[in-house]
Amino acid sequence: MVKPIDTRMVGTRFFRLLTVVCMMFFSLSGCRQDxxxxxxxxxxxxxxxxxxxxxxxxxxxxxxxxxxxxxxxxxGASGQRLExxxxxxxxxxxxxxxxxxxxxxxxxxxxxxxxxxxxxxxxxxxxxxxxxxxxxxxxxxxxxxxxxxxxxxxxxxxxxxxxxxxxxxxxxxYYPWIHESFIGGYSKAINLASExxxxxxxxxxxxxxxxxxPVFHPSVLVSSEGSKVHKVGNFIKFTYPDGSVVADGQSKPDFWKLQSIRTGRAPECFSRWRYFACPDPRPRLLPDWLPEPDQPGFGRYVIVNEWGSRLPSYSYRLVGKDDRTYEEKTDVDGFTDPLPDSAHPVREVDFPVGRR
Structure with missing residues (x-):
């Protein structure tokens, strides 16, 4: 005996299937959605x-x-709707x-x-x-x-x-970095090395x-060679512009080493987090004159490092507009001693001794 087809059920199932298809295949055209x-x-x-x-x-x-x-x-994996x-x-x-x-x-x-x-x-x-x-x-x-x-x-x-x-x-x-790969076929690529x-x-x-x-330094070229065979202890070998060769397990060049080679300064001088160990700090005097609220007629300057961090207990020598010389060390917050208004703006700034 042939059973009659429930057209309403077929129509409902088709509509549900169409809805699922629309959900799964979201695109720019969508299901009649702009x-x-x-x-x-x-x-x-x-x-x-x-x-x-x-x-x-x-x-x-x-x-x-x-x-x-x-x-x-x-x-999802369990058939749940994910949006x-x-x-x-x-x-x-x-x-x-x-x-x-x-x-x-x-x-x-x-x-x-x-x-x-x-x-x-x-x-x-x-x-x-x-x-x-x-x-x-x-x-x-x-x-x-x-x-x-x-x-x-x-x-x-x-x-x-x-x-x-x-x-x-x-x-x-940024620095040019040439890398040669051998395993899986030879290839050679030029990359940009940076922090x-x-x-x-x-x-x-x-x-x-x-x-x-991007500040590019094309003359400071670092090259590297990948391993030629899979073997424990075989690492990428980096050759730096100063002739040094390093194979320490790293997958990219030492950016701080490149900075150091180019400038002659210690690598720590280029990192905010390692700057405390920089042997060649380069302080600067911020130009803002900050009036002293409890001492009318006086104000202070702030001395910071290259990263803009205040330098406590840092020696300075200032020649003011009044031609007087003011020489001291900053306080714990990087401020100079209170200076008279007549010293502003300063004519000369020097850091003869540095941090002590």
Whole structure:
């Protein structure tokens, strides 16, 4: 006996199946939902500028917008519904500003559209412009990347390294690094060695301008060779510009060593956290004149190190506007002794003795 088909049940099952398909395959077209960007004309802009050394070129910028309305829906291992903010990627090329070395792009903060997109993060950077100058088959490897996050979501790569308030200015040193690999086939790549990883992640919630200046030192070249056979104790061998060879288990060059070779200063002088051991500190006097509230007619200066940290018990010698010489040591907070108004602004600043 043939049983009749319940068309209502079939229709319900089809509708449910269609819904699941829409959930699993979230895309720009969606299930009759408009996921496109439509920035309003009055949207606030975020400007990203790169000051480009002649040996480098800019990478294509990956721009990510997010939406709390148009969710990205998937199914978990147990079939449960998983929701995340929807994501929309855009790719931009930074444009050269006239004949200058500045490259720039403007991005609408408000992505608009039915999904009410907002700018979440940007990924950009620099790379070696002509890898073949190091050999016919040399390719670009890695390094020189920056990620800036404008909301509270995690970045596409790793976690947040640095949080900043207001606009963001990034100025970092980079060195050319040639690496040869042997296991699994020979390859040779030119990388950019710097402080941190391939990408440095910044969270800048209030930023409206982002300025990135990679300071490139093409003459300070470090090279490395990977292991030729898998063997315990075989490490990457680094050859530095001063002729030293190091194979200490590290996967990238010692950035502080490169800084030291280039400048002749101790590696500790380039690290905020190790600066206390720097044998060649370079203090400076901040120009702000701070009136002394309990001593009318007098004020103080602040003496800081290269990182902007105040220097306690640091010897100084100042020649004031009144031609008088004031020589002492800073207090525990890095302040000079109270000086009369007639000494401001100072004519000469010297640190003859330094920290004692």
């Amino acid at each position: 996921y496109s960007l439509a920035p309003p004309a009055n949207s606030e802009k975020i400007t990203v500028t790169v000051k480009l050394p002649k040996e480098l070129k800019t990478e294509t910028m990956w721009v990510m917008y997010r939406s709390a309305i148009c969710k990205s829906v998937s199914l 995340q903010d929807g994501r929309h990627s855009v790719y931009k090329e930074l444009e050269r500003q006239g004949e200058s070395d500045l490259y720039q792009v403007e991005l609408p903060k408000d992505g608009g559209g039915a999904c009410r997109w907002h700018l979440a993060n940007v990924t950009f950077g620099v790379e070696y412009a002509d890898p073949t100058r190091f050999g016919e088959n040399v390719t670009y490897g890695a390094g020189g990347g920056v990620v800036v996050i404008f909301d509270y979501n995690n970045p596409p790569r790793g976690g947040i390294d640095i949080k900043v308030g207001g606009d963001l200015t990034i100025k970092k040193d 941190g990883g391939i990408y440095i992640n910044y969270q800048a919630l209030q930023a409206r301008t982002v300025y990135f200046e």
